[in-house]
Amino acid sequence: MLKKISVHDIKENIFELIGERWGVVAVKSNDEKNAMTISWGLFGYIWNKPGVEIFIHPYRYTHKLLENSEYFTINFFSAEYKDKVMYFGTVSGEDENKIEKSGLSTIELENYNTFCFEEAKLVLICKKLYMDTFKKDLFLYKEDYMEDEELGILHKFYIGEIVEVLSRE
Ligand SMILES: Cc1cc2nc3c(=O)[nH]c(=O)nc-3n(C[C@H](O)[C@H](O)[C@H](O)COP(=O)(O)O)c2cc1C
Numbered sequence: 706m707l708k709k710i711s712v713h714d715i716k717e718n719i720f721e722l723i724g725e726r727w728g729v730v731a732v733k734s735n736d737e738k739n740a741m742t743i744s745w746g747l748f749g750y751i752w753n754k755p756g757v758e759i760f761i762h763p764y765r766y767t768h769k770l771l772e773n774s775e776y777f778t779i780n781f782f783s784a785e786y787k788d789k790v791m792y793f794g795t796v797s798g799e800d801e802n803k804i805e806k807s808g809l810s811t812i813e814l815e816n817y818n819t820f821c822f823e824e825a826k827l828v829l830i831c832k833k834l835y836m837d838t839f840k841k842d843l844f845l846y847k848e849d850y851m852e853d854e855e856l857g858i859l860h861k862f863y864i865g866e867i868v869e870v871l872s873r874e
Contacts, residue, residue, distance in 0.1 A: 707812070707821070707828060707871040712755040715870060717827060719748050722781050729780040729793050730759060731811075733819050734770040738804055738811070740822075741767040742794025745860075746779070755867040757831055760860040763838070766798040768861065776817040776832050777865065780825035817868070826873045831865030838862075 722728065723746040731740040747758040757779065761768045771777060782790055789807050796803055804811060810823040814830060821828040839859040844850040853859050 707823070707825070707873055710870050710872045712867055712870050715827065715872070717781070722827070723748075726781060726784065726787075727790050727794070729782070729790055729822065729825075730761070730767060730771075730777055731780055731820055731822065732767055732770045732774050732777045734773040737770055738820060739767050739770050739798035740780070740793050740804055740807075741765055741798070742790055743779070751864060751866075752834070754834075756834070756864060757829060757867060758862055758864045760862050762855055762860050763858055764855065771833075771863065774819065774833070776814075776819040776830065776868075777863075778814070778819055778821040779829040779831065780822045781827040782822075782824060783826050786824060821871065825871075828871040829867050830869040830871070832868050833863055833865050835864040836861060 723744060727742050727744045728746060729740050730743050743759055745760040750756060759779070761771060789809060792807060793803055811820045812823050813820050817830055819830070821830070838861045839853055841850060841859065
C-alpha cells in the first residue's frame with residue numbers, strides 16, 4: 706500500500722531510480738489520461754521548495770496533456786515491472802490506451818486532479834511551476850544539442866514542485 710512520506714525520507718538513490726530503473730510520468734487533462742517513460746530528470750530544491758525538472762519532447766502525446774494539466778506524477782517501479790515501464794516508453798498513447806493495456810491499476814488523486822499507479826514503489830506528486838523549450842543558440846556544447854534534438858525539435862522542460870511523496874511500505 707502506498708503511504709505518504711516526507712521528501713526527506715526517500716531511501717532510494719535518485720540517480721539509480723531515474724537513470725537505471727526509469728520513471729513513468731502520469732498525466733491527466735480533462736478526462737484523458739496517459740503515461741510515458743522518462744530517463745531524464747533532475748531532483749532537488751528550487752525557489753525554496755522540493756522540486757523536479759523533467760524533459761518532455763513536444764512530439765509526445767504526454768506533452769499535449771501536460772500543457773493543460775496543473776499536476777503530474779512521477780512513478781517509480783521495482784525491477785519486476787521493467788517490461789511495463791519499457792512499454793510506456795515505446796508505444797504512444799495516441800495509438801493505444803497504454804494504461805489499460807499495461808494491466809496496471811491507477812489511483813485517483815482527487816486533491817490534485819491527477820493519478821498514479823497502485824503498483825509503483827515511489828510516487829512523486831508534482832505541481833507544474835515553470836516550463837520552457839531549449840533554444841539551439843544557448844547550448845554550449847554541440848554534443849548536448851545533438852542529444853536533445855529529435856527531428857529538428859528540442860525538448861521542453863517542466864519544473865515542478867514536489868507537493869507529496871507516496872511510498873510502498
Ligand atoms: C527508457 C526510456 C526513457 C525515455 N525518456 C524520455 C524522456 O526523458 N523524455 C522524453 O521526451 N521521452 C523519453 N522517452 C521516449 C518516450 O517515453 C516515448 O516516446 C513514448 O512512447 C511517448 O509516449 P506518448 O506519446 O504516449 O507520450 C524515453 C523512452 C524510453 C524507453
